[in-house]
Structures are given as C-alpha cells and as structure tokens.
Amino acid sequence: MRRSSASKGQWFIISAVIISGALLAISFTFRGYFAADTSAVQLNDQSYYFYSINESIANVHASNADCATKQKDMEELEYFMSQEMMSKGIALAMIYDVDCTSNAISKKLLLLQSDNMEVWEGRRPVVSSLIIQEGRGKAEIGIPVNYEFNVQADVYSSVAGESVASKTFTVPAGATEFDIGSVSSGNYVVLRSVVLTGTRQFVL
Secondary structure, eight states, X not given: OHHHHHHHHHHHHHHHHHXXXXXXXXXXXXXXXHOOOHHHHHHTOHHHHHHHHHHHHHHHHHSOOOHHHHHHXXXXXXXXXXXXXXXXXXXXXXXXXXXXXXXXXXXXXEEEEOSSOEEEEEXXXXXXXXXXXXXXXXXXXEEOOSSOEEEEEEEEETTTOOEEEEEEEEEOTTOSEEEEEEOOTTEEEEEEOSSOEEOOEEEO
C-alpha cells in the first residue's frame, strides 16, 4: 500500500515537471506573437515631438538673450528640428516673428504633418473656392492669416490627364485671394501646401 502511494507521488511530480516544461517551451515559442512593438509608437508619436518643439520655443522666448540672439536661436531650432522630423517622415512648419521692441517671439503657426496625422497650433489659411476669371484661376481664401505662405498649383487636363502647368508662388500675409495663373475650363487643379487647409482639388 505504501509502495503504491509512493509510486503515485513520483508520477505526479514527474507529470508536473513535464507539463511545466511543455508550457515553458510553448511560451518561448509564441512570445514573439504577443510582444508589443513600442518603438513604432514612439517613432510616430507626433504629439510628443510637437510638445517638445513647443517647449524649446518657450525656452528661447523666456531666455534673457537679446533680439539678434533669439532670432539666431530660432533659426537654428527650426533648421535642426526640420531635419530631424524629415528623417521620421514628418513635415514641420514653424512660422514666427521675433519682435525686437518687446524682445519676444510671436508664434503664428507650429505644424507637424505626416501621411496619417496632423497636429498644429495657430491659425491656418483655408481655400474656399477656385474660379476662372478672364482665363486665370482665382482662389478665394476663406480664412486669411497674418503670415505669408507658399503654394504649389499643379494644373492637369481633365481630358487627357496630362500635366498642363505647375507653378510655385508666395501668398502674402492678409491676402483674401491669390492668382494661380492661366487655366482653361475643364482643367483639374491641385493646390499643395503644408499650411493650407480646406478644399485643395478643383475641377474647373
């Protein structure tokens, strides 16, 4: 009777060891399927970069440096952060003025933009319509802004689908409209700009 109990105990221990080993082997085999890749989240966290850049601007603004030094510091910040964001597939727009009278930075727009996300602070221009007047395309800005910005206008033939013209120009601060050049009825126009919002594609 004692031998039977001892034998059962030994088999119980052996079975527990075998089962534990099997479960451990399975967990090692499948652990890659359940691991979360946090690096992708960090690389694409535009909000993190946005607040980091915002804090850097605030530090330059709060510094006791003179106007010329603040201007240089902002230019360096914009250059290095643009390069850093570009390496991560993110477009950066920093539009600002350094007021030498008050020795302060006036931030007009801070924008980070990628294929799947936009985050910004400030006012952005909105194109509300695009019409033809005397053979020229006239874009109306529904929300004017107090800074100048660049726009690329690509014109295509809606019949053949071929590129007709491409023009890059600067829209002045406070403008309520801008001219994209000669276009014909039936053309397809695409407006490209990092800061621009609203409708960007028009069929005339």
